[in-house]
Amino acid sequence: MKILWMVGLILGLVTNAHAVEVEDVQVADTANVGEQTLVLNGAGVRTKFFFDIYIGALYLPSKTQSAETAINSKTNKRVWMYFLYDEVSKDKLTHGWTKGFEKNSKTNFAQLQARLNQFNSFFHDMQKGDSVTYDFNTDGTTTVMINDKQVGSIAGEDFQQALLAVWLGKKPADGDLKEAMLGED
Numbered sequence: 001m002k003i004l005w006m007v008g009l010i011l012g013l014v015t016n017a018h019a020v021e022v023e024d025v026q027v028a029d030t031a032n033v034g035e036q037t038l039v040l041n042g043a044g045v046r047t048k049f050f051f052d053i054y055i056g057a058l059y060l061p062s063k064t065q066s067a068e069t070a071i072n073s074k075t076n077k078r079v080w081m082y083f084l085y086d087e088v089s090k091d092k093l094t095h096g097w098t099k100g101f102e103k104n105s106k107t108n109f110a111q112l113q114a115r116l117n118q119f120n121s122f123f124h125d126m127q128k129g130d131s132v133t134y135d136f137n138t139d140g141t142t143t144v145m146i147n148d149k150q151v152g153s154i155a156g157e158d159f160q161q162a163l164l165a166v167w168l169g170k171k172p173a174d175g176d177l178k179e180a181m182l183g184e185d
Contacts, residue, residue, distance in 0.1 A: 022055045025082055031059040033076040033135045039063060041070070044180020045084070046173065055082040056167060058181040065182045067168040071161050077136040079167065079181075083126045094120040100166030100173055112162050115154050119144070119163075122151040136160045 020027040020043055027043045041064065043057035059078040064070055070077070101116055102109055122144050126132070133145040142160050143153045165172075172178040 023084055025055055027057050031078045033078050036076045042181045042183035044177045046177045052084045054084055056177050056181055065184055071164045071168055076138055079134045081132040083128055083130045086128050088126045090123050090125050093123050101162050103171040104165035104169035105162040115159050119154050
């Protein structure tokens, strides 16, 4: 009996050796986009004025610490957000997306504006415990799911790159989160 207990303990440790916990929230080691299994590249917390707003996790086919590779590679990708703050209003979310696009995609912001407006329309006030999943598909579409329910999709690799740049670009919303998502911390 003791041997079975020890084997169970060892198997449990091996199975959970790569599990990631951020702010008491389990972040999955892998994610499936299409028929492809992606690996967790990194995860961290978006903070603002000392408040924890959400967990951000980046999934890629293989790990990289290069923001350029993560943004520009023509592979399936996923970003997962899990809200920690009691409530984040739709206005704050959409303002944040717009600012992030403006800062990181100045040269083609005008081309992105209509799709950004459509993207912003997908959101509502987010509550603590809500999640948003962004699947970046190889066909150039970005699918958005809120609490595991698909709310829409946006076409264009340029949109995918601009959205990823909000987290991983030269002027990210949160430098510490960027480093965490790139597995640098």
